[in-house]
Amino acid sequence: xxxxxxxxxxxxxxxxxxxxxxxxxxxxxxxxxxxxxxxxxxxxxxxxxxxxxxxxxxxxxxxxxxxxxxxxxxxxxxxxxxxxxxxxxxxxxxxxxxxxxxxxxxxxxxxxxxxxxxxxxxxxxxxxxxxxxxxxxxxxxxxxxxxxxxxxxxxxxxxxxxxxxxxxxxxxxxxxxxxxxxxxxxxxxxxxxxxxxxxxxxxxxxxxxxxxxxxxxxxxxxxxxxxxxxxxxxxxxxxxxxxxxxxxxxxxxxxxxxxxxxxxxxxxxxxxxxxxxxxxxxxxxxxxxxxxxxxxxxxxxxxxxxxxxxxxxxxxxxxxxxxxxxxxxxxxxxxxxxxxxxxxxxxxxxxxxxxxxxxxxxxxxxxxxxx
Numbered sequence: 001x002x003x004x005x006x007x008x009x010x011x012x013x014x015x016x017x018x019x020x021x022x023x024x025x026x027x028x029x030x031x032x033x034x035x036x037x038x039x040x041x042x043x044x045x046x047x048x049x050x051x052x053x054x055x056x057x058x059x060x061x062x063x064x065x066x067x068x069x070x071x072x073x074x075x076x077x078x079x080x081x082x083x084x085x086x087x088x089x090x091x092x093x094x095x096x097x098x099x100x101x102x103x104x105x106x107x108x109x110x111x112x113x114x115x116x117x118x119x120x121x122x123x124x125x126x127x128x129x130x131x132x133x134x135x136x137x138x139x140x141x142x143x144x145x146x147x148x149x150x151x152x153x154x155x156x157x158x159x160x161x162x163x164x165x166x167x168x169x170x171x172x173x174x175x176x177x178x179x180x181x182x183x184x185x186x187x188x189x190x191x192x193x194x195x196x197x198x199x200x201x202x203x204x205x206x207x208x209x210x211x212x213x214x215x216x217x218x219x220x221x222x223x224x225x226x227x228x229x230x231x232x233x234x235x236x237x238x239x240x241x242x243x244x245x246x247x248x249x250x251x252x253x254x255x256x257x258x259x260x261x262x263x264x265x266x267x268x269x270x271x272x273x274x275x276x277x278x279x280x281x282x283x284x285x286x287x288x289x290x291x292x293x294x295x296x297x298x299x300x301x302x303x304x305x306x307x308x309x310x311x312x313x314x315x316x317x318x319x320x321x322x323x324x325x326x327x328x329x330x331x332x333x334x335x336x337x338x339x340x341x342x343x344x345x346x347x348x349x350x351x352x353x354x355x356x357x358x359x360x361x362x363x364x365x366x367x368x369x370x371x
Contacts, residue, residue, distance in 0.1 A: 033058040034118050034126040041114075045137045046105055046202055051084075051114060052095035059122045061086065064094040068114035070106060072217045073186075075253050084116075105204045107220035109151060109189030110135045137191065137202050148173075149184040154192040157227055165192060165225060165237060172238035175272045176245060179325050180265065181334030184245050190221040190237065199224045214240040216247035239270040246337065254343035258300035260313075264321030267314055276318065283308065284315035288370055296320065296362045300346055323365050328354060 039053040051068070055061050064084040069077060086094035094116075100106060112133045118126045136142070140155040145162045150169050154162050169190060177183050193199035200206055203213065203222050211233065212223030221240040225233040243266050250257050267276070287293045294309070294316060303313040325333055332353060339349035347357040356364065 034124055036116055036128050041133055043138050046204055047100055049098045050095055053116055055092050055118055057090050057120050059120050060088045061092050062121045063119040065117045066096045071111040073251055106135050107215050107218050108135050108137050108191045110218050149187050151189045156194055168234050168237045172241050172269055176269050179330050181330050182245050182249050185248050186219045188219045188244050192223055192225050196224055212236040212240050214243040216244050219244055235270045239266045242266040242269045250337050250340040252341050252343045257340045258346050260299035260317040264317030267318040268321045279311050280315035283311040287312050296358045319369055320365050323368050
């Protein structure tokens with residue numbers, strides 16, 4: 001049942017931005033002689049955010065620092081401190097540029113809290129109240145649709161386009177819950193780019209062949225869905241969404257889940273209709289016929305960059321995951337994922353849940369897939 005759907009065609013920049021600048025709630029703050037106003041963030045997404053403010057004092061300003069917190073999945077709240085650029089004076093502008101090429105991409109929908117700490121030569125000090133900023137890609141005017149734990153953003157297309165994508169996301173959530181028991185525990189932001197050119201301009205380091213990516217630490221999905229290729233592009237939503245949810249429920253400070261499980265689940269949900277692409281089915285058939293299947297231990301590490309081996313790796317992974325779900329059920333898969341949240345090693349998680357390690361799984365799966 002759909003409990004709540006809100007749809008609003010807006011520019012996400014409109015309420016709080018003017019020509020790319022976020023206007024902070026601060027108009028003026030002061031302690032003793034020091035006051036701060038015009039605190040803004042100028043966004044050049046995805047490359048830089050420039051924080052700036054104006055400081056007024058009765059004596060020379062001697063130190064201006066920016067403290068900020070980027071909200072992400074973490075076991076400790078990290079506060080970054082940066083020295084702002086300014087000229088010592090009684091009236092001065094201060095700024096600091098956060099470079100995403102060095103920091104790493106911060107995707108749309110991510111929250112940033114920040115505040116200023118000012119000192120002067122007379123020993124006075126002011127720490128401003130916290131400002132709250134939500135990252136947007138200000139190169140587009142975005143539409144928004146929210147349903148349950150999913151926030152969907154897209155541009156340049158009508159409401160029906162967005163609803164089609166949201167329906168795909170909700171179907172993926174249902175399938176994932178039915179097959180693995182996994183449900184999201186944090187809100188997920190999905191940003192849809194409608195051309196490869198727009199996507200490449202907004203996603204740092206995206207390879208030419210990429211159709212989407214997840215930034216799980218920010219509970220974010222960035223994906224290309226071309227209006228004239230909706231049917232072929234749409235399934236990428238389920239794939240990347242699965243990665244984010246699996247990361248949420250297995251998040252731990254000790255290790256990540258094996259690649260075969262992570263990618264196998266994503267492909268399993270992506271093609272839950274059973275229409276797995278021929279590049280995968282053919283690779284698996286050939287691997288069986290030529291006795292060149294890859295061991296599960298080898299599949300636990302990043303897949304090969306060579307197309308033929310990568311296709312076989314994905315094909316085996318989704319087949320192994322399907323085997324575990326079909327033969328042992330969703331409850332067992334859910335407990336398997338929970339074992340990783342508790343920090344178990346790969347073999348230990350399998351042994352505790354299924355009664356065999358990776359070698360045992362490989363033997364059983366080979367017998368099943370070769371029937």
